[in-house]
Amino acid sequence: MLWDSGGTLVRLLRWAMAGAALVLLGLVATISAGCDGDGEPGAPGSPTDAEAAGAGGTTTPTDAASAATTTPTEGITPGGGAAGAACSLGPMAAFPTGRTSAGAITSEGRERTFQLYVPPSYDGTREIALVLNFHGLGSNGAEQQFYSGLVPVAEREGFLVVSPDGINRSWLLTPGVNDITFTRDLVAGIAEFACVDLDRVYATGISNGGFMSAALACFAGDLVAAVAPVAGMTAAGNLCGDPVPFIEFHGTDDRVVPYEPGIVAPTGGSFAGVPALMEAWAEFNGCEGEPREEPVGESVVFREYLGCKAPTGHYVVKGGGHTWPGAVAVDRLGVTTREISATEIAWAFFEANPRK
Numbered sequence: 001m002l003w004d005s006g007g008t009l010v011r012l013l014r015w016a017m018a019g020a021a022l023v024l025l026g027l028v029a030t031i032s033a034g035c036d037g038d039g040e041p042g043a044p045g046s047p048t049d050a051e052a053a054g055a056g057g058t059t060t061p062t063d064a065a066s067a068a069t070t071t072p073t074e075g076i077t078p079g080g081g082a083a084g085a086a087c088s089l090g091p092m093a094a095f096p097t098g099r100t101s102a103g104a105i106t107s108e109g110r111e112r113t114f115q116l117y118v119p120p121s122y123d124g125t126r127e128i129a130l131v132l133n134f135h136g137l138g139s140n141g142a143e144q145q146f147y148s149g150l151v152p153v154a155e156r157e158g159f160l161v162v163s164p165d166g167i168n169r170s171w172l173l174t175p176g177v178n179d180i181t182f183t184r185d186l187v188a189g190i191a192e193f194a195c196v197d198l199d200r201v202y203a204t205g206i207s208n209g210g211f212m213s214a215a216l217a218c219f220a221g222d223l224v225a226a227v228a229p230v231a232g233m234t235a236a237g238n239l240c241g242d243p244v245p246f247i248e249f250h251g252t253d254d255r256v257v258p259y260e261p262g263i264v265a266p267t268g269g270s271f272a273g274v275p276a277l278m279e280a281w282a283e284f285n286g287c288e289g290e291p292r293e294e295p296v297g298e299s300v301v302f303r304e305y306l307g308c309k310a311p312t313g314h315y316v317v318k319g320g321g322h323t324w325p326g327a328v329a330v331d332r333l334g335v336t337t338r339e340i341s342a343t344e345i346a347w348a349f350f351e352a353n354p355r356k
Contacts (some may be wrong), residue, residue, distance in 0.1 A: 085127045087195030094193055097122050098155070100145055107185040108178060114164040114186060115141040117151050118194070121158040127197035129159040130190065131350065132183065132224070134171060134205025134212040136232075141165045144209065147327055149343040157347060160194060162186065171205075171212035179212060180219050187223060199355040201225060204346050206324050207232040207257060210248070217244040226311075226353040228346035230324050232257045235277045236284030243285040243310035245353040249342045250274045251320020253334055259316075278303070278314045285310045297339030300325075311353060315340065 095101045098120040104113045122128055131154070135144035141163035145151060150161045164186055167174045187201055203213035203224045210232030217227040218240035226245035233248050252259045261273035282291070286309035294302045299319055305312040317325060321334010326341030 085197070087125055087127050100142075100151065100161075105185055105189040107182040110167070110177075112164065112167075112182055112186070113141070114162050115145045116190065117145065117154055117161040119155050119158045119160070122160075122194070124195055127195045127200075129200035129202070129350070129354075130187065130194075130196050131159060131161050131347075132187075132201070132203040132205075132213070132216070133161055133163040134203070134209030135163065135166065135169075136205070136207035136209050137171075137173075138169050139209075140169060144206070148204070148206070148324060149327055149341070150204075150347075153343055153347050157351075159200075159347075160190070160196070162190060166208075166212075171208050172215060173208075180216065183216060183220065184223060197354075199225060200350070202227065202346075202350040204228045204230065205232075206230045207322065210257075214246075214248075217246055225355040226350050228342070228349055230342050231322050233274075233277055233281075235272065235280040237280065240284060243308070245311045245349065246281050246285060247311075247313045247315065247346070247349050248274070248278065248281075249315040249317065249325055249345075251317040251323060251334060251337075253319050254322045255334060256322040274314070278305075278312075282308065282312050285312045287312055297337070299337060300339045311349070315342070315345070 095103065095116050095118050097118045100115050100117045102113065103116050104111050106112070119128075131150060133141075133144055133148055133150055135141060139147075145161065145163040148163075154161045164182075166179065167177045171179050183203075187196065187198075190196055191198070201224055203216045204210075204227065205213045207230075210229030211234050213224075213227045213229045214233035216224045218234065218236060221241040221244045224244065228247045228249070230249045231251065231254060250257075250259055258271055259274045261276065262271055282305040285305070286307070287305035288307035291303045291305045291314075294304065296302050296315075299317060301316045301318070303314040303316060315325070317335075317337050317340075319335050320337050323330065323333050323336040324342055325337045325339075326343060327336060329336040
């Protein structure tokens with residue numbers, strides 16, 4: 001059993017994420033050193049009540065140009081429906097198009113902050129997809145917004161990207177903080193300003209953020225239509241809801257969240273390994289038989305599970321480190337492959353898997 005109701009998930013997350021902290025701080029320093037003056041990054045660098053639901057946060061823009069005059073839109077009921085359905089909210093004064101702006105919501109009595117990118121094509125007349133983009137342990141939303149490379153893809157393809165900030169720069173690890181509820185509040189808050197297509201809300205993230213996006217697939221499958229964690233994930237199990245489209249990217253030489261079963265340094269916590277966790281997701285998503293393997297480069301193999309109720313797959317990066325495929329290389333975290341782009345693949349996967 002990879003998961004039980006007695007706290008296995010919480011222990012697993014704490015072991016893995018505490019082990020990742022020292023290494024990821026190096027990534028944070030690298031990214032932070034390249035931020036420019038207007039707040040746009042210029043260089044790279046368990047839930048306490050996991051089944052709790054509901055939205056009720058209030059949203060406040062913190063962008064300097066609009067914070068003084070803009071208040072949340074009232075009386076808006078976000079709707080799902082067909083991709084690109086008509087909408088009547090109009091342009092967002094609080095979050096200008098073609099740029100990333102800072103914002104904040106109130107969730108569970110706390111102010112929670114985020115970075116929201118709105119593509120130039122958004123005019124408030126059509127529903128738009130939203131990608132939740134979770135940072136790793138010790139990082140923040142601004143750094144992840146840049147490191148993931150999602151903004152250029154969002155500009156080209158026309159979707160929203162929100163990179164929230166975790167309490168204590170972490171996800172799922174702070175006692176008394178329910179990050180699942182926060183994510184629900186965040187989506188609802190953004191939907192007060194933007195025509196969010198609730199059938200096209202997706203999640204990705206790296207390391208601790210990968211754990212977070214996988215946890216959403218389990219505990220908030222009604223919120224996210226598909227997920228694509230990078231270099232970190234939880235297992236699926238008997239506490240999860242319905243099948244959710246799921247792909248994961250992981251390097252075989254990851255020294256932070258190991259690919260094979262082993263110890264997460266430096267805490268000494270046990271880790272089941274990526275193959276076992278992917279098997280758990282394949283079982284949860286109703287897949288049958290052995291996975292099919294397809295080379296997609298000299299060092300990358302796509303392992304596709306078959307006969308699934310929801311598409312399930314895994315990109316094995318041979319020799320890859322604790323890194324985001326296709327992103328800016330950070331040597332201390334190991335090899336970053338250039339053979340694939342996790343960002344491009346994740347978006348193609350999301351686009352193919354709206355909620356049905």
